[in-house]
Amino acid sequence: MGRYGIMKPKILIIDDEPEFLHVLKSYFSYSGYEVTTALTAEDGLRFIEQTFFDAVVTDMAMPRGRSGLELLKEIRQTDGIMPVIIMTGVGTIESAVEAIQMGAFHYITKPFDPQELEILVRRATESGRMHRKLIQTGVTEEENGLIAGNNRQINTILQTIDKVADSDAPVLFLGETGTGKSLFARRVHDKSIRRGRPFLTIDCAALAETLLESELFGHVKGSFTGAVSAKRGLLEEAQGGTVFLDEIGEIPPGTQVKLLRTIQEKEIKPVGGNHSIRIDVRFVSATSRNLEEEIEKGHFREDLYFRLAVIPLRMPPLRERREDLPQFIAHFVNVYNKRYKKKVSRIDPKVMQMLNSSFWKGNIRELENAIERAVLLAEGETITGDLFGYQTQGFAGDDREYHSLPLKEIVEEAEKQAIQQVLAETEGNRTEAAKKLGIGRRTLYDKMAAYTLK
Ligand SMILES: Nc1ncnc2c1ncn2[C@@H]1O[C@H](COP(=O)(O)OP(=O)(O)OP(=O)(O)O)[C@@H](O)[C@H]1O
Ligand SMILES: [Mg+2]
Secondary structure (H helix, E strand, O other), X not given: OOOOOOOOOEEEEEXXXXXXXXXXXXXXXXXXXXXXXXXXXXXXXXXXXXXOOOEEEEEOOOOOOOOHXXXXXXXXXXXXXXXXXXXXXXXXXXXXXXXXXXXXOEEEEOOOOHHHHHHXXXXXXXXXXXXXXXXXXXXXXXXXXXXXXXOHHHHHHHHHHHHHOOOOOOEEEEOOOOOOHHHHHHHHHHOOOOOOOOEEEEEXXXXXXXXXXXXXXXXXXXXXXXXXOXXXXXXXXXXXXXXXXXXXXXXXXXXXXXXXXXXXXXXXXXXXXXXXXXXXXXXXEEEOOOHHHHHHOOOOOHHHHHHHOOEEEEOOOHHHOHHHHHHHHHHHHHHHHHHHOOOOOEEOHHHHHHHHHOOOXXXXXXXXXXXXXXXXXXXXXXXXXXXXXXXXXXXXXXXXXXXXXXXHHHHHHHHHHHHHHHHHHOOOOHHHHHHHHOOOHHHHHHHXXXXXXX
């Protein structure tokens, strides 16, 4: 089995001249890039829709289809960061300047030495990665539908994930049901150099011992009743990627021993087989149980716990991050508006109060389900209490529209308050405040300006 080192940066080069493309492709492949080429902007766009590129290099003037500038414009509509380098012929400096104004990373004038382009590309891929990291810790991050929010614990967790993602350190998520453990587990993978490899999940609570082991390690034909043919285990299928062991607290003692050995020796032995297979996977696990208690009761091996919990991350329950409720509500309203073709845009403040004082035993999942139902049942543009089964008598029907608040305002208000509070705590030290909020200084300045805070 191959070993997977650092993931190569992926670049896309677009030019209408096949020979020129060929030269660049050889040069960059040799320099350690994963190179895709396209002869037209249209073909390039198709690749961009399918794969993530660290940088795009495009010719400015192409005889067929869109120009490099038009391509840049197109890319910027959906991706504000992906660095685009424009290759221009002599005498098109003006459009090169225009390209920079439109958000190109740089331009280079033909003819050039491939080495010159490589310097630009290297800088571009590095800056792109940095930039994405900064943005991803922003207050209202919605990439992959993940709301970061203003809660300090969650922001620390996000920062930790960024820090450890590229290492192979096992991460263990602890926390009540519905707090986002599975979503964040996936994020560890997506942020890591393994992101182009498989991410496979196994729900340890759902399978009996024999099946669980054959799922994990695979089995040889006839190794147990029902094993009519050989099967590759999940740990082998995930080669080079990440295995997410969900509900790890439910794993039977026998399997715990085998798993421990697997992690230590980086090898698996299929059930009923006598040969070993080397594996290269990253382990992420999650549990809603109190593992310390389980260890004390002798239900969970302490040595396995230490192996899995090199980076333990404790997801706070929703009731301990109420400051994020408005953002979650707005997010889920958007999601379900789209899904059910609804136009909900306001919320009865009384409902807001009730949602705010709920206990949320099922955490974010329970909130999501409640919002889904309310959006589905809503007839107008306002979410009212009856949609949650709340009694909001005393709120006359006709007054509702008038009293209801636009979601956007609710979110902005929450954000504004969080920023104000942290600025007060840090006595106006913006660097410190940005750090506490888990956002970049620039983002903080922008938001302070937007909310006219000083
Ligand atoms: N930060 C977040 N932003 C947006 N949605 C979230 C966030 N956290 C959780 N959710 C959503 O809440 C629901 C529950 O999250 P998830 O399934 O990750 O929780 P869990 O802790 O794994 O729960 P369980 O213990 O029951 O497996 C999912 O639909 C998920 O997409
Ligand atoms: Mg889960």
